[in-house]
Every structure is written in structure tokens, then in C-alpha cells.
Amino acid sequence: MSELHSALNALLTRFISPIIAQGILKRALREQNLDPLTLDRIGLQAVSPRLETAVRLFMDPESAEAFRAALLDLAGAPIPLESKKLSIKTERDLTDALSETRRLCQHWRMRAISQQKVATVVSELARNIVNYTPGGTVELIPLQGHTPRVLVRATDTGNGIPNLDQILEGRYRSKTGLGKGLLGTKRLSDRFEVRSGRSGTVVEAELKL
Amino acid sequence: MSDQTRIPIIKIWHLLLVPLQGQIDDELAERLREDILSKVQSTEVSALLLDVTGLWLMDSHFCAALSQIAAAARLMGCETVICGMAPEIALTLQTMGLELTNVGTALSLEQAFSELGIGTVTGPESWESASDLDGSDPGQIQYEAVRR
Numbered sequence: 587m588s589e590l591h592s593a594l595n596a597l598l599t600r601f602i603s604p605i606i607a608q609g610i611l612k613r614a615l616r617e618q619n620l621d622p623l624t625l626d627r628i629g630l631q632a633v634s635p636r637l638e639t640a641v642r643l644f645m646d647p648e649s650a651e652a653f654r655a656a657l658l659d660l661a662g663a664p665i666p667l668e669s670k671k672l673s674i675k676t677e678r679d680l681t682d683a684l685s686e687t688r689r690l691c692q693h694w695r696m697r698a699i700s701q702q703k704v705a706t707v708v709s710e711l712a713r714n715i716v717n718y719t720p721g722g723t724v725e726l727i728p729l730q731g732h733t734p735r736v737l738v739r740a741t742d743t744g745n746g747i748p749n750l751d752q753i754l755e756g757r758y759r760s761k762t763g764l765g766k767g768l769l770g771t772k773r774l775s776d777r778f779e780v781r782s783g784r785s786g787t788v789v790e791a792e793l794k795l
Numbered sequence: 796m797s798d799q800t801r802i803p804i805i806k807i808w809h810l811l812l813v814p815l816q817g818q819i820d821d822e823l824a825e826r827l828r829e830d831i832l833s834k835v836q837s838t839e840v841s842a843l844l845l846d847v848t849g850l851w852l853m854d855s856h857f858c859a860a861l862s863q864i865a866a867a868a869r870l871m872g873c874e875t876v877i878c879g880m881a882p883e884i885a886l887t888l889q890t891m892g893l894e895l896t897n898v899g900t901a902l903s904l905e906q907a908f909s910e911l912g913i914g915t916v917t918g919p920e921s922w923e924s925a926s927d928l929d930g931s932d933p934g935q936i937q938y939e940a941v942r943r
Contacts, residue, residue, distance in 0.1 A: 677822070699883045774887065774890055
């Protein structure tokens, strides 16, 4: 077990019984796809919200608050996760963007299903940029806080999305499947916004981690 | 990288097996489509089996490409089945509302084989489906293409 993992276990057992502590910790780590042997501060940061929720069943509000404070103390200053801006113009940029997205999601310790969603969103939005515009960028912005999220912002210098309303309402039918990527992205996202016009388009998709 | 990548198209009895891996970009997808359809014609197979176990991502563009291959194969009398999809991908596709038209699905390669008429034949219990068994070992398992 990593040192941090041992410290975390010790912290939990200050508040609840060892057996329950062990169970909570094991489950939280597994759900977040973290390995106890290599648990580091970034991992702890990622799993903290899950732990805070789990212990509420076993502690009174005051203890839960004390636990939360102690957990923050153990985690130390929040490690700022950095955004990444990817330039998208060619097909090659698309494949590079996906590799980079995957690497970042793993670095941020996202669950497998969340990684999948983010990568799919990036793939859809970047592909639209490559296929229909002269070029643009895709930004991956981690939003930390009580509900950690990732913001994917795709900006391009194209001529705007025709039939946008129809596309977003699912009424647009195209043989080539045009529009399905955008609608699919909307369905995957927790928050979705498109601003599109003659001078370009900005798509923002927020996904919970 | 796509200049060097060649996806194998393997003929097994009456079907073509295509194990997809890594990232399939536009160029690769196009070459794949041509190669597959050309091989369907030359081998006269009746089924195309796309194994996606090695794929980490499937987006709307990829699904459209697959549906297109399947539709063309169907025009040539060839049925398409996809197998090996990861749960995360299946969930994502379902949430997005993407459909794979013209494409059948199976959980694993084994199940896909089974659906496409390839099964296993074991010992004396199934005489009626075995053509002829080598009588040396009653417990012997023989693999045979059985058209159902």
C-alpha cells in the first residue's frame, strides 16, 4: 500500500470502525479505478468527493465535517489540473488530439466510462472541425470543486452550422449522418451550448467526472 | 502511420473475420471498405464478422462507415455481424442515440460464430450433426462448420 493510502486508512479509522473503513476505502478506490499501491495526491483529490459522501452514512454531521477538514489537510493544497488546448486542422490532428485526450483523462484519474464519454465528445467535435471548417481548436478544461467536471470547448472559423435547430432537436435527417455527432454530444453532456454564426462556431460540452 | 497499418481480413469457412484495432482514421476506413468488399466478392462468403475488441472508441463517423460497409455487403448477399464491443462503448453509443443499421451484434467471437452457423461437435451424443467421427476417443471434440 502506498504511504498515502495507509495515512488515509488511519484517518478513516479515527472516525469509524476499521472494517467499515476498509470497505469504504476499497470500494471508493475501485469505483474511481485507482490502485491502492500507487495512490498519489492527484488520485486522492479525485476520490475525495466519493469518500466524503460514503462516510456520511456512518458519521454524524459534526464528525463528517471534521473528517472532511482532516481529509483536506491530508490531501494538501489542491493540485491545479491544467487545461489543454489542441489545434485541429487535419485528420492527423484528430488522431493526435484523441491520444492526448486519453492521456489527460488518465492523468486526471477519470473513471473508464467518463474517459470514454470525453474522448467521444472530443472525437465528434474535432471531426466536425476537420470535415466542415478551415480549422479550429479543442480545449479540455478541468473544473475542480465539489462536483468535478470537464469542459470541452470546440472553436472553429467555419461558416456556421446550417439547420442547427433541426439538428439539436433530432429532426434533421441526412444520408451521411451529418449532425448525428453534434446531437450525440448534446446527449452525452451534462451541460451543452452552441453559438454558431457566419464567422465561426463555439461548442461547449460539460461532462461530470 | 495509416500508410503502414493494414487490417487483416481473414477468411474462415463461409465468413470473413476482420479484427479491428487501434484508431481507424478516414483513410484507413476507406481502404478497409474497398478491401473488404473486394474480398467478399472474390471469396463469395455469406457473412462478415467485425471484431471490435481492440477498439477503444467508436463515434458517429465510425458507426456511419460501418453501416455503409454493411449495407454494401448486404447488396452482395453478405450479412454483417459485429462482436466484442466494450461495455463503456456500448453505453456511450446508446446514450448518444446512435444506431448501427444493417449490422447484427454478438457479445463475443464465440457467440458470433455460433450465430453464423459455426459450432462445436462433441462425441457420441451428437451423431446426427457429425459427418463422420474418428472413433478413437469418445470424448473427442471436433470443430466443424455446420450450416444450420
